[in-house]
Amino acid sequence: MTQSPTTKPFVEVLSGRRQPVPPLWMMRQAGRYLPEYREVRAKAGGFLDLCFTPEFAVEVTLQPIRRFAFDAAIIFSDILVIPYALGRDVRFEVGEGPRLDPLDTPDKIGALSSTGDFTKLEPVFEALRRVRRELDPKIALIGFCGAPWTVATYMVAGQGTPDQAPARMMAYRHPEAFAKIIDAIVENSVLYLLGQLKAGADVLQIFDTWAGVLPPREFQRWSVEPTKRIVAGVRKKVPDAKIIGFPRGAGALLPSYVEATGVDAVSIDWAAEPSLIRNKVQSRVAVQGNLDPLVLIAGGDALDRAVDDVLSNYAAGRLIFNLGHGIQPETPIAHVEQMVKRVRAYRG
Ligand code: CP3
Numbered sequence: 001m002t003q004s005p006t007t008k009p010f011v012e013v014l015s016g017r018r019q020p021v022p023p024l025w026m027m028r029q030a031g032r033y034l035p036e037y038r039e040v041r042a043k044a045g046g047f048l049d050l051c052f053t054p055e056f057a058v059e060v061t062l063q064p065i066r067r068f069a070f071d072a073a074i075i076f077s078d079i080l081v082i083p084y085a086l087g088r089d090v091r092f093e094v095g096e097g098p099r100l101d102p103l104d105t106p107d108k109i110g111a112l113s114s115t116g117d118f119t120k121l122e123p124v125f126e127a128l129r130r131v132r133r134e135l136d137p138k139i140a141l142i143g144f145c146g147a148p149w150t151v152a153t154y155m156v157a158g159q160g161t162p163d164q165a166p167a168r169m170m171a172y173r174h175p176e177a178f179a180k181i182i183d184a185i186v187e188n189s190v191l192y193l194l195g196q197l198k199a200g201a202d203v204l205q206i207f208d209t210w211a212g213v214l215p216p217r218e219f220q221r222w223s224v225e226p227t228k229r230i231v232a233g234v235r236k237k238v239p240d241a242k243i244i245g246f247p248r249g250a251g252a253l254l255p256s257y258v259e260a261t262g263v264d265a266v267s268i269d270w271a272a273e274p275s276l277i278r279n280k281v282q283s284r285v286a287v288q289g290n291l292d293p294l295v296l297i298a299g300g301d302a303l304d305r306a307v308d309d310v311l312s313n314y315a316a317g318r319l320i321f322n323l324g325h326g327i328q329p330e331t332p333i334a335h336v337e338q339m340v341k342r343v344r345a346y347r348g
Contacts, residue, residue, distance in 0.1 A: 023321070047078070078098075083100060212248055251273075293328050
């Protein structure tokens with residue numbers, strides 16, 4: 001098959017065409033494991049200043065591409081910019097993670113605005129336009145948002161929690177109030193993703209990091225349904241929009257997530273069961289994943305074996321090589337290089 005010089009292998013996989021060498025990138029590839037990121041981070045001051053200063057956001061988006069020549073760049077931002085646009089107070093405290101004003105009573109939720117202030121997000125769109133101009137045309141640019149369930153867990157608790165108990169409780173005790181938060185995130189995420197496509201994103205990813213804590217009925221209501229509405233809302237304006245879902249920890253519920261949401265690909269975590277994925281997921285959509293981020297810290301033979309496992313499990317079908325979740329700050333750069341080299345040496 002002849003390919004034009006602007007064909008993006010990453011987008012090809014999402015469009016149904018398996019690539020002989022699987023395209024490769026890493027979730028959270030711009031981040032603290034890179035010294036050049038830490039340098040810009042120190043210059044920027046606060047984390048949101050880093051996200052909302054296009055010059056800095058462009059730089060850190062491109063850093064992992066320069067080092068590893070990945071097949072995709074992901075725009076540097078955060079899933080919590082949506083609550084920020086909705087007028088919530090969002091802060092990132094060093095060493096502690098995000099802090100928001102908790103929406104922990106139905107009264108507070110009643111007062112939540114459902115209209116985002118998109119002028120606050122304009123710097124993200126500007127950064128996308130600039131990255132697209134600077135990026136090699138063969139490299140895809142990924143825009144993203146958090147799935148409503150995962151974003152809501154932070155909005156309700158006001159911070160990360162080990163098992164998302166505050167949001168789960170709110171959803172059981174006050175489902176109507178909780179649905180109001182979810183609806184506001186759905187509507188604004190559609191607009192945000194459409195803005196990212198317009199600014200130059202080739203592909204969108206919806207991160208549902210905390211999907212795996214929900215029982216099946218709740219998973220359907222708070223993860224699948226809202227994600228389906230986002231996918232439909234985006235495709236209503238951009239029918240061929242390419243969308244990757246990441247319902248982390250969904251396990252055996254993945255096939256129904258894929259069928260119901262209509263995503264073009266799913267990102268799978270490292271605990272996924274290969275035959276279930278091959279037979280019930282990869283038979284319908286592309287699969288992205290799923291190296292354990294801890295084996296990338298460990299390195300050595302364990303890393304080689306784990307890379308080979310991902311390839312032998314999934315590379316016969318449509319695969320985007322990635323981690324099963326984000327890269328951790330303590331990961332040695334040499335181990336990332338080892339992984340990239342091994343994936344790129346694959347001929348299948
Ligand atoms: O390189 C990339 O992937 C692009 C940028 C990106 C960030 N966050 C930057 C970031 C992306 C795609 C995210 C998504 C995100 N943010 C998720 C979903 C994906 C996942 O990893 O589960 C979630 C749950 C968040 C919320 C969030 N942001 C938390 C919990 C934290 C603190 C803990 C942590 O992971 O560091 C953040 C901060 C954050 N977002 C950092 C980065 C690089 C670290 C901030 C710093 O440099 O001080």
